[in-house]
Amino acid sequence: MPRHLHPDGLAEFQAHYSLGSACESCGSAKLGVTVWDHYGTVPEDGSAEAKGGTGDFLAALVICQDCDAVTSLDRNRLTGARAAE
Numbered sequence: 733m734p735r736h737l738h739p740d741g742l743a744e745f746q747a748h749y750s751l752g753s754a755c756e757s758c759g760s761a762k763l764g765v766t767v768w769d770h771y772g773t774v775p776e777d778g779s780a781e782a783k784g785g786t787g788d789f790l791a792a793l794v795i796c797q798d799c800d801a802v803t804s805l806d807r808n809r810l811t812g813a814r815a816a817e
Contacts, residue, residue, distance in 0.1 A: 733772050737765035737785065737792075744785030745792075749805060749813050755796035762797035 737745060745765055746753055754761045770788035775781035792805040 733774060734766050734768050735774055737767050738783040740783045741765075741785030746785070748786050749792075749809070751794060751803070755799060755801050756803070757801035758796060758799040760796050760798040764795050764797055765792055766795065767792045 742763065742765060743753070745751070746763075753763075755763060767787070767789045768791045769775070770790055773788075775787070781787060789805075789810045790807050792810065794803040794805070795801070
């Protein structure tokens, strides 16, 4: 089940997965992230895990709020970042 990453975790997510802080298409910094947690688990609302930018994600989409450009992160890229920790 997908969920929107909490805005507090966006900078951590971008740094952890080596993403820029702006859209590659239009340069906007208005980005949102939709993530799919491992095996469909969703952290409890308000928890540190729910507000954080890292986790046990299966997939993620970074979506520009201005031009709708999408960057997808698949399981291999997400797993590789976790393994490097």
